[in-house]
Amino acid sequence: MNLPSTHPLVDGRTTNAPLIRAFRGERPEITPVWFMRQAGRSLPEYLKLREGIGMLDACLRPELASEITLQPVRRHGVDAGIFFSDIVIPLRLAGVDVDIVPGVGPVLGEAVRTPAQVDRLVSSPLTDEAMAPIREAVALTVAELGSTPLIGFAGAPFTLAAYLVEGRPSRDHLAARTMMHADPASWARLTEWAADVTGAFLRGQVLAGASATQLFDSWAGSLSRADYIKHVAPSSERALSHVKDLPVSVVHFGTGTEHLLTAMHDVGADVMGVDYRTPLDKANRLLGGTVPLQGNIDPALLAAPWPVLEAHVRDVVVRGRSAPAHVVNLGHGVPPETDPAVLTKIVELVHSLSA
């Protein structure tokens, strides 16, 4: 075993938690549920803690990041914590000038477009030393979580490249998709570097105590299947190679990725995260009926009247029964304006349906 003896999967704290069992392909008594972006702006206690503190600064203050991770677990009774951080944190820790602008998203001091800019980027690695605040925040969190598993996460190289090459959030990720064709050598160097930096970020979280992982390739849906397989899959596989020797399940998630589900599974994922556009029984068929699924309540319905939302959640749970195993989640993140009481109600409903 390549995990420390104090790891929750080694000392047994989380080994048989419903989430971990479902990720292994089993059907625990309770159908596990958690929410992408469960920590964050939908919670008044989060807004209070974040007052006057920048997003990335909050991520790098261990006590704060840990407390924010724990807030939704306490409030909603979800079956997992998701580490409070961001996909651009490993870029910042490797020395990239990146910040998160409220209401906009990740913005770089300078977009990475030319071979010289790529050279400069790939000359800065993510060191073990720079990872210290991440390890500390994970350790503090895991000590509080007890038998509830912590999910560590990282951004996939393409989604990181979509920010690095564009310099800011974009609709179609045109500059990134252009670079992969116009300058495939620079594209390869950039995405290999991103794979190693994001892979080290993920590995650090697992060694510090995370019991499962999720790779977010949020924007991969903008790619054709051919481009994904040729220009993106190798670097995603490389990112996951950083945790290949560790006994943790990997969830792979993207939006608008129905045409990529099998290709995204093939890079080394154990569980596929499905967005709200693809019904779970269809996703299961596409994956050959062998892959545990996570998803896929439509975030838009969180603001619908309860009977409408309840019928939708029941439908998600029923369709999820077609798969070998199912972890209930949203089809993308919690919208900031969500009434948190609705999320608590969904947790209670999903748990009651399992019984």
Ligand code: CP3
């Ligand atoms: O609860 C959780 O899910 C854990 C924390 C988490 C955050 N970001 C915190 C965050 C996770 C897993 C992420 C991943 C992330 N970050 C992704 C992949 C997931 C997805 O949504 O597809 C992406 C694409 C990013 C990049 C990013 N960071 C965006 C687009 C934004 C939103 C910007 C805005 O203000 O609308 C962020 C900021 C961010 N990351 C917030 C949080 C809680 C909001 C910042 C705030 O509260 O001020």
